[in-house]
Amino acid sequence: MKIAICGVTGAVGKEVLRCIKDLSLQYDTLDCYASANSAGKTIESPLGHFVIRPFSLDACSGYDLIFLCVSGSFSARYAEKLLLNNRYVIDNSSNFRYDDQVPLVIPEINFHTVKNHRLIANPNCTTAILSLPLYPIYQAFGLKRIIVSTYQATSGGGQAAMDELREESLRFLQEDAAGHHHFVHPIPFNLIPAIDTFQPNGYTREEMKVVWETQKIFEDDQIKISATAVRVPTFRAHAESITLETAHPIDMNKVYSLLGTTPGVTLVDDPENHLYPMPITASGNANVEVGRIRKNNVFGENGLDLFICGDQLLKGAALNAVQIAQHLFK
Amino acid sequence: MKIAICGVTGAVGKEVLRCIKDLSLQYDTLDCYASANSAGKTIESPLGHFVIRPFSLDACSGYDLIFLCVSGSFSARYAEKLLLNNRYVIDNSSNFRYDDQVPLVIPEINFHTVKNHRLIANPNCTTAILSLPLYPIYQAFGLKRIIVSTYQATSGGGQAAMDELREESLRFLQEDAAGHHHFVHPIPFNLIPAIDTFQPNGYTREEMKVVWETQKIFEDDQIKISATAVRVPTFRAHAESITLETAHPIDMNKVYSLLGTTPGVTLVDDPENHLYPMPITASGNANVEVGRIRKNNVFGENGLDLFICGDQLLKGAALNAVQIAQHLFK
Numbered sequence: 220m221k222i223a224i225c226g227v228t229g230a231v232g233k234e235v236l237r238c239i240k241d242l243s244l245q246y247d248t249l250d251c252y253a254s255a256n257s258a259g260k261t262i263e264s265p266l267g268h269f270v271i272r273p274f275s276l277d278a279c280s281g282y283d284l285i286f287l288c289v290s291g292s293f294s295a296r297y298a299e300k301l302l303l304n305n306r307y308v309i310d311n312s313s314n315f316r317y318d319d320q321v322p323l324v325i326p327e328i329n330f331h332t333v334k335n336h337r338l339i340a341n342p343n344c345t346t347a348i349l350s351l352p353l354y355p356i357y358q359a360f361g362l363k364r365i366i367v368s369t370y371q372a373t374s375g376g377g378q379a380a381m382d383e384l385r386e387e388s389l390r391f392l393q394e395d396a397a398g399h400h401h402f403v404h405p406i407p408f409n410l411i412p413a414i415d416t417f418q419p420n421g422y423t424r425e426e427m428k429v430v431w432e433t434q435k436i437f438e439d440d441q442i443k444i445s446a447t448a449v450r451v452p453t454f455r456a457h458a459e460s461i462t463l464e465t466a467h468p469i470d471m472n473k474v475y476s477l478l479g480t481t482p483g484v485t486l487v488d489d490p491e492n493h494l495y496p497m498p499i500t501a502s503g504n505a506n507v508e509v510g511r512i513r514k515n516n517v518f519g520e521n522g523l524d525l526f527i528c529g530d531q532l533l534k535g536a537a538l539n540a541v542q543i544a545q546h547l548f549k
Numbered sequence: 550m551k552i553a554i555c556g557v558t559g560a561v562g563k564e565v566l567r568c569i570k571d572l573s574l575q576y577d578t579l580d581c582y583a584s585a586n587s588a589g590k591t592i593e594s595p596l597g598h599f600v601i602r603p604f605s606l607d608a609c610s611g612y613d614l615i616f617l618c619v620s621g622s623f624s625a626r627y628a629e630k631l632l633l634n635n636r637y638v639i640d641n642s643s644n645f646r647y648d649d650q651v652p653l654v655i656p657e658i659n660f661h662t663v664k665n666h667r668l669i670a671n672p673n674c675t676t677a678i679l680s681l682p683l684y685p686i687y688q689a690f691g692l693k694r695i696i697v698s699t700y701q702a703t704s705g706g707g708q709a710a711m712d713e714l715r716e717e718s719l720r721f722l723q724e725d726a727a728g729h730h731h732f733v734h735p736i737p738f739n740l741i742p743a744i745d746t747f748q749p750n751g752y753t754r755e756e757m758k759v760v761w762e763t764q765k766i767f768e769d770d771q772i773k774i775s776a777t778a779v780r781v782p783t784f785r786a787h788a789e790s791i792t793l794e795t796a797h798p799i800d801m802n803k804v805y806s807l808l809g810t811t812p813g814v815t816l817v818d819d820p821e822n823h824l825y826p827m828p829i830t831a832s833g834n835a836n837v838e839v840g841r842i843r844k845n846n847v848f849g850e851n852g853l854d855l856f857i858c859g860d861q862l863l864k865g866a867a868l869n870a871v872q873i874a875q876h877l878f879k
Binding site for chain 1: 694695696698700714715718719722723733734735738739740741742743747750751752753760773774775777779781782783784788790792820821823825826827828829840841842843844845846847852854856858
């Protein structure tokens, strides 16, 4: 099998290399592409060293699988052209996610939607992390309403955003003033309740992605969803506070047994021993942590609250993409 | 007028001194008390220097007003005894908040409940910050459900917690490892979704305070409230993501005009210009910032979402206490 990664120098591209190693995805050839700026440089990874190739449609040809870890505008320009001379393209950008003709895939939930498609969209990080633990609840009890407030790590903005958190936090602690370049406001010791552009309905695009993508992945556009997306000063794990109204009364024992046995989900719910999902424990881990599980005060027998945390670069991006590849070539 | 502050060396006690100055609360005598450890030391404040007195019931006597900025157990032991030889006691702890015989007061909302009471409870920070912008919405449209996820600053844990965030963040950036002492887990670049002790219903006491106190302040125990309280690595402003279901259909123009004219509330809601509530703008300010106002996707014509941010030590504590005093002696 011949694999290419386009955009290997970004935060997600680097993690794709690591996930190929961690999931033992077999390949004969693995080539790494990036912009002309990075071409010729060497990238180190758990799979060894790779000399970065300059991307062009002609060069990036003849692969069984291409991971596109690039911007939405790059995907818009090249993804479909790449299908002419390559077999599968897994696109990590948001460009094709809302296209009815392109499957949006979380392998544990809806791999069946791939069918004969060769261009596959990888979901938004917040949605991927949310969908995994909510899907078994949806199957067991139905879902009428999802209300989610996010605590999103800087990794969602790429490597430069993570570097800015680190550098500007240090500057704040030493000089009592933090600058900003990637973010619109300083991020150290701050919260920014605005991610991506604003829509006419007052929600941000990041918030609407959760609505559009969850409905598409669950294949149910009747679920009502309200999201508030907030950037917080953490590095690479997104957390989400979730309030649910189910269609049918909740059986708490069943909730625990479902979440305790869902692949990709780890139950971390032992408050007596101070165990609940947190970025410092979820970072670097494949699984999404779920905890703070309780019947809620607002939806009677149909109300459930939980708190989740998952690595934004793994299940939120690279890991899910490599899992899709694993299923394609199983 | 003779005033005493008990617990003047804590984060809230210090802010009471600043608020007395900022609100020009008039006094003839102002005495500062703390534990024997601090007695004899001098505290500097915007009102000048004070030599700290050691607290005892005998010494702390003959005042028109005592601000208790101490622990709940200290309040439990001394608050009612202090009423024997002093006129008013404003207690900042949670000890008397749920006592039907003690008014829980946000002056803008329910000062009328003070009547002939001499012991007055100051609300929990999260509740005070939430109640101020929600009360006009409650009056105009009614409130059936409040769903709130918090982003709570370290100041809620006192000066030691703020110092820990600063010191351990620096240690993390320089040595790649953060310790913890005040918090159960490291707080730098992390989130801790657990504040105060856990209740049998799976909520924390901090979360239930929002339920109990909002219902008491609004004098309406029919409002359904679910809160998730999360500690975040910020210094002194709490943020809250709020989803509402009102009893009557929402008129957005009225919402903006109400929140734009509510004393103590500043409308910060201009996404085009990157203006929304944030800790770095709300910290040190008396007013609670309100923004991200939008009809929500989950409660039809009766759904409203907003994001708020307020200084935990000001409206969330010291400022509200001094405002109560201002009303008592108006």
